[in-house]
Amino acid sequence: MINIEILFFGKLKEIWGTKQIHMQTDCQTIESLYQELLKKLPEQPHKDSIKVAINDEFASWNSAIHENDSIAFLPPASGG
Numbered sequence: 331m332i333n334i335e336i337l338f339f340g341k342l343k344e345i346w347g348t349k350q351i352h353m354q355t356d357c358q359t360i361e362s363l364y365q366e367l368l369k370k371l372p373e374q375p376h377k378d379s380i381k382v383a384i385n386d387e388f389a390s391w392n393s394a395i396h397e398n399d400s401i402a403f404l405p406p407a408s409g410g
């Protein structure tokens with residue numbers, strides 16, 4: 331198990347009711363982490379519409395996650 335921080339922005343922050351959670355996980359990639367989160371709250375947007383970052387650097391869905399990483403999920407910008 332690793333300890334990570336997850337940050338939610340925009341609509342995801344509204345869905346989760348918080349901007350940040352800390353959790354322990356066995357997940358090894360952002361993709362597997364998102365699938366784990368979907369089990370807890372299935373009404374999240376499809377991953378194709380979300381950008382992800384690890385420790386303030388944009389990342390891909392198959393990027394590895396490590397102890398104490400900060401994972402950010404950023405939905406598409408909205409508004410005009």
